[in-house]
Amino acid sequence: MVPLSCYLVLSGILFVCGVLGFLIKRNIITIFMSIELMLNGVNLSFVAFAAQWHALSGQVFVFFVMVVAAAEAAVGLAIIIAVYRTRETLNVDRVNLLKL
Amino acid sequence: MTPQNLSPLLCTIPLLPLAGAAINGFFGRQSSKKAISAVALAFCGLAFFVAVLIAANFSSASAPYSFPLAHWIRSGSFSVDFDFYLDQLSLVMLLVVTGVGFLIHIYSVGYMWDDDGYYRFMSYLNLFMFFMLTLVLAKNYLVMFIGWEGVGLASYLLIGFWFTKDSAAAAGKKAFIVNRIGDFGFLIALFLMIKHFGSLDFTHVFAAVGVLSPEPGGAGTLTAIGLLLMVGAAGKSAQIPLYVWLPDAMEGPTPVSALIHAATMVTAGVYMVARSSAIFERAPMALMVVAIIGTLTALFAATIGIAQTDIKKVLAYSTISQLGYMFMACGVGAFSAGIFHLMTHAFFKGLLFLAAGSVIHGVGGEQDMRKMGGLRTYMPWTFATMGIATLAIAGIPPFAGFWSKDEILWKAYGASPVYWLIGVVTAFITSFYMFRLMYMTFGGEYRGAAGQEAHGHDAHGHDDHGHGHGTPHESPWVMLGPLVVLAALSVVGGFVGYGNHFEHFLAPVFHVGDVIAPETSPEAADRMLEHLLMGVSISVAGLGWLLAYLLYSRRPQLPARIAAGLGGLYQAVVNKYYVDELYALLFIQPVIDGSTTILWHGVDQGVIDASVNESAHAAREVSDSVRHMQSGNLRSYAGWVAAGGAVVIAYMVWMGVR
Numbered sequence: 001m002v003p004l005s006c007y008l009v010l011s012g013i014l015f016v017c018g019v020l021g022f023l024i025k026r027n028i029i030t031i032f033m034s035i036e037l038m039l040n041g042v043n044l045s046f047v048a049f050a051a052q053w054h055a056l057s058g059q060v061f062v063f064f065v066m067v068v069a070a071a072e073a074a075v076g077l078a079i080i081i082a083v084y085r086t087r088e089t090l091n092v093d094r095v096n097l098l099k100l
Numbered sequence: 101m102t103p104q105n106l107s108p109l110l111c112t113i114p115l116l117p118l119a120g121a122a123i124n125g126f127f128g129r130q131s132s133k134k135a136i137s138a139v140a141l142a143f144c145g146l147a148f149f150v151a152v153l154i155a156a157n158f159s160s161a162s163a164p165y166s167f168p169l170a171h172w173i174r175s176g177s178f179s180v181d182f183d184f185y186l187d188q189l190s191l192v193m194l195l196v197v198t199g200v201g202f203l204i205h206i207y208s209v210g211y212m213w214d215d216d217g218y219y220r221f222m223s224y225l226n227l228f229m230f231f232m233l234t235l236v237l238a239k240n241y242l243v244m245f246i247g248w249e250g251v252g253l254a255s256y257l258l259i260g261f262w263f264t265k266d267s268a269a270a271a272g273k274k275a276f277i278v279n280r281i282g283d284f285g286f287l288i289a290l291f292l293m294i295k296h297f298g299s300l301d302f303t304h305v306f307a308a309v310g311v312l313s314p315e316p317g318g319a320g321t322l323t324a325i326g327l328l329l330m331v332g333a334a335g336k337s338a339q340i341p342l343y344v345w346l347p348d349a350m351e352g353p354t355p356v357s358a359l360i361h362a363a364t365m366v367t368a369g370v371y372m373v374a375r376s377s378a379i380f381e382r383a384p385m386a387l388m389v390v391a392i393i394g395t396l397t398a399l400f401a402a403t404i405g406i407a408q409t410d411i412k413k414v415l416a417y418s419t420i421s422q423l424g425y426m427f428m429a430c431g432v433g434a435f436s437a438g439i440f441h442l443m444t445h446a447f448f449k450g451l452l453f454l455a456a457g458s459v460i461h462g463v464g465g466e467q468d469m470r471k472m473g474g475l476r477t478y479m480p481w482t483f484a485t486m487g488i489a490t491l492a493i494a495g496i497p498p499f500a501g502f503w504s505k506d507e508i509l510w511k512a513y514g515a516s517p518v519y520w521l522i523g524v525v526t527a528f529i530t531s532f533y534m535f536r537l538m539y540m541t542f543g544g545e546y547r548g549a550a551g552q553e554a555h556g557h558d559a560h561g562h563d564d565h566g567h568g569h570g571t572p573h574e575s576p577w578v579m580l581g582p583l584v585v586l587a588a589l590s591v592v593g594g595f596v597g598y599g600n601h602f603e604h605f606l607a608p609v610f611h612v613g614d615v616i617a618p619e620t621s622p623e624a625a626d627r628m629l630e631h632l633l634m635g636v637s638i639s640v641a642g643l644g645w646l647l648a649y650l651l652y653s654r655r656p657q658l659p660a661r662i663a664a665g666l667g668g669l670y671q672a673v674v675n676k677y678y679v680d681e682l683y684a685l686l687f688i689q690p691v692i693d694g695s696t697t698i699l700w701h702g703v704d705q706g707v708i709d710a711s712v713n714e715s716a717h718a719a720r721e722v723s724d725s726v727r728h729m730q731s732g733n734l735r736s737y738a739g740w741v742a743a744g745g746a747v748v749i750a751y752m753v754w755m756g757v758r
Contacts, residue, residue: 019742022735022738023735023738023739023742092734092735096732096733096734
């Protein structure tokens with residue numbers, strides 16, 4: 001049995017990786033992936049607690065998060081494609097104006 | 101009309117002039133001068149008419165009358181109402197105020213006709229009448245205080261009537277501020293009364309006081325109340341040490357000087373002290389202070405009057421001196437003698453001021469007596485009436501001033517010969533400076549710049565009227581009429597005191613009896629003494645006249661040489677004993693310095709302004725340092741969010757560990 005703390009440390013590491021990626025990277029797709037990483041870091045902690053305390057609500061919540069993340073990915077990727085078509089770049093520093 | 105139902109008429113007397121003031125004040129700007137005069141005179145005259153009506157039906161048997169107009173303050177057992185009250189004392193004041201006031205209203209029509217602020221002037225005069233009548237007819241001290249403050253306001257407005265002139269505006273302020281000092285004392289006295297008697301109503305207070313016995317020595321509530329009331333009276337009636345405002349008040353138009361600063365308002369202090377006789381009679385120490393202040397003021401102001409060259413300033417110091425007599429009378433317990441002198445003084449001093457106004461009018465705004473002279477031939481009516489007033493104030497029988505002044509001196513002698521002696525010396529000086537004024541103004545040759553255009557061109561430089569003057573001329577009849585009436589009163593006014601009629605009439609008001617004043621029983625020895633003292637006062641009046649005649653008519657060069665011989669003393673008198681300078685040094689300058697360094701630079705700039713400025717400055721400093729956070733860079737914001745989240749988590753973890 002792997003102790004709960006290991007899951008939580010891994011979850012923390014994943015979350016911090018996501019945060020750092022979000023802050024440092026300039027490519028929108030990478031930023032997007034960092035967000036997913038953060039979500040999944042949180043998911044990991046949810047399921048870890050759910051397994052520990054034998055409570056199903058944590059697992060259910062993870063499904064919700066996954067659904068939202070999937071919807072987000074669909075919308076997000078569509079926006080990214082639209083952005084790339086109009087501006088021919090995915091560098092966020094160049095995409096700081098809503099108006100062209 | 102029966103004497104019993106006079107009461108409802110009482111409230112109309114003050115309200116009539118108030119209506120006049122309101123009409124002229126609100127609509128006067130658009131009205132013609134004739135309409136303004138009609139309104140002002142009608143309402144004032146009507147008040148006089150009602151007063152006469154009341155006097156005609158007055159009956160001592162059913163006095164005092166009172167009329168409750170409205171409730172004002174109801175707080176637990178304490179209540180103050182707008183009640184009017186009429187007894188013998190108020191009746192005398194009522195007739196003097198409305199009568200003399202009405203005459204001066206008529207005079208003002210002639211005197212102020214050419215002034216741009218005519219409607220304003222008439223409105224203020226009516227307003228003054230309202231407040232003065234409120235003061236006189238009040239049934240309790242608080243309503244009296246309303247009138248008291250109101251006449252101060254009217255006085256301020258009228259002294260500063262020509263407010264574009266700096267000295268007039270300053271004189272108005274000075275009068276108001278000096279009066280505040282007195283009012284402060286008055287107010288504290290009222291608080292003491294509320295605390296100890298639970299009421300401000302005359303009847304209640306005097307009934308409560310009536311059962312007390314005189315306070316021995318100089319301690320006690322009644323003494324404190326008496327002294328504080330005297331502080332108020334000293335402010336309003338221009339007694340030492342608060343007299344300094346009255347000479348400056350001569351900056352106002354001359355009818356104002358006559359009405360407010362001679363005949364009526366300044367006597368309010370005497371009236372108040374006389375009204376409070378029940379309190380004063382049980383506070384011998386306070387009464388003594390009243391007598392001493394009155395006596396000293398009488399002498400002090402009279403000596404200043406000798407050396408003044410401005411005709412109105414002479415009369416102003418004379419007024420202060422005469423008010424001193426009245427307080428001397430009150431101080432020795434002869435309240436009715438004080439009120440008697442108040443009445444005759446209103447006649448002859450009102451007349452003197454109006455005649456002086458006529459002179460000033462006639463010579464085109466000049467007030468310096470050294471530039472007058474010889475006016476006897478130019479303005480015979482003014483000369484005749486002013487001569488009568490001078491005889492009256494000097495105490496030459498049978499004119500009004502003789503009777504009242506002699507009454508005071510006789511009562512003063514009974515209290516202490518010292519009062520009498522100072523009073524007689526003052527009578528001598530009074531006679532001297534008044535006849536000096538007469539000789540300088542009317543005697544000799546005209547010394548003014550006749551035929552030159554030097555007069556009356558600095559707009560409102562003095563009481564001028566903007567039209568150039570060649571030779572002096574007599575005033576119109578609208579001005580002379582009041583002079584003649586007042587002259588007649590100055591002749592016969594004294595006879596009401598003959599055989600102590602006046603004193604007996606007022607006796608119910610001072611019902612406690614003159615505990616301190618000696619009983620003037622008609623014993624032979626007393627009669628002898630009274631006649632002897634009378635002879636002395638007549639002869640000093642004659643001596644004063646003689647001296648003035650010698651110095652200013654026979655040998656006009658002599659006064660200058662005597663003045664030079666006296667040197668420093670003369671300079672001190674000319675400069676009014678440097679009292680204004682002394683006050684400036686002792687009180688005004690420290691206040692200004694303290695306000696400048698401590699309140700202005702210290703508190704206002706150092707604390708209030710500084711706290712506002714510093715908080716704004718601090719906000720700017722903080723903003724300057726943190727504004728870099730708002731860079732517009734999305735990821736830096738995210739970074740701040742992450743950092744903030746990290747801090748919160750770290751805090752929670754730390755709390756959890758602990």
